[in-house]
Amino acid sequence: MPKLYFRILLLLLLTGCSSTKKVKFDDYVFKTKSEKQAYINSYDKALKLWDIPYSEENVKTTYGTAHVIMAGPKNGKDLVLLHGMDASSTMWFPNIKPLAKNHRIYAIDFMMEPSKSTLTSKPLSSEEIMLLYNEVFDHYKLKKFDIVGASRGGWIATLLATKRVNSIDKIVLLSPAQTFKFIDKVGKTTSALMLKLFPSEKKFGKTLKTFSTHPEKISPIYKRQFYLANKYAKSNSSMLKMTPFSDKELESIKNPVLVLIGDHDVINSDESLERAQKYLVNSKTQMVKDAGHFLSIDQSKIVNDAMINFLE
Secondary structure (H helix, E strand, O other), X not given: OOHHHHHHHHHHHHOOOOOOOOOOHHHOOEOOHHHHHHHHHHHHHHHHHHOOOEEEEEEEEOOEEEEEEEEOOOOOEEEEEEOOOOOOHHHHOOOHHHHHHHEEEXXXXXXXXXXXXXXOOOOOOHHHHHHHHHHHHHHOOOOOEEEEEEOHHHHHHHHHHHOOOOOEEEEEEEOOOOOOOOOOOOOOOHHXXXXXXXXXXXXXXXXXXXXXXXXXXXXXXXXXXXXXXHHHEOOOOOHHHOOOOOHHHHHXXXXXXXXXXXXXXXXXXXXXXXXXXXXXXXXXXXXXXXXXXXXXXXXXXXXXXXXXXXXX
């Protein structure tokens, strides 16, 4: 099948073509209240996988309500967690215990996809995404905090770091999507498109095998939530506006940055690490063996150790 065809299919996926039904802004992601409730129920079950004390809070912003999960010692260094596409903050269940040991965690659900955050405006531009997160940072009076971003969350973390004035200290990027280069293996990622267009358990299983080298490590409870996110949700995450950062933009980031990428990642490749090494002036990079795009699950101990050693 021609490569151009794959790219067209991918563009359809990234524009959130899973639903053509017009929805109210307050129902931006879900088509019906019953579908949203089913998803929220699965979210609550998956969040218990964190298996540590946590609290949840909704923060009002200019663009809607940001749902934030807090954990870890209140006197610990502040650490913001930004999840991957459709994954929500529950995705951190394999990583949260070591991260929350000495850090005060603020895991923020992205507004424009399945989660407990709610968008009440039009789809956000890159500039508005920066304003949104800075409103949340200001709400909690976060200064000199660390940030970990996975996949699309990594792109957002990089976007925030390019802002001339920011309060970020150290940055960890876990297979950041569309950050250093465009999606690497476009053909393989079409399984995600098929799942969006025609959701089924079979297609979901195939997608997990594409993005993960060890899908058996993913909790069935979390799998259920992740599947419902794909089945019910209209994921219009504006990823078409997520283009790789220029050399100049990357060079503007002076923060210490750790970049981790799986050796079987369908989103990134060696080229991603090469650009990070070349243009991020204070960076460390690591290729994680036997890991896919979901490296924080595929090789959680290796990833956790690398993050902790870097952050602490």
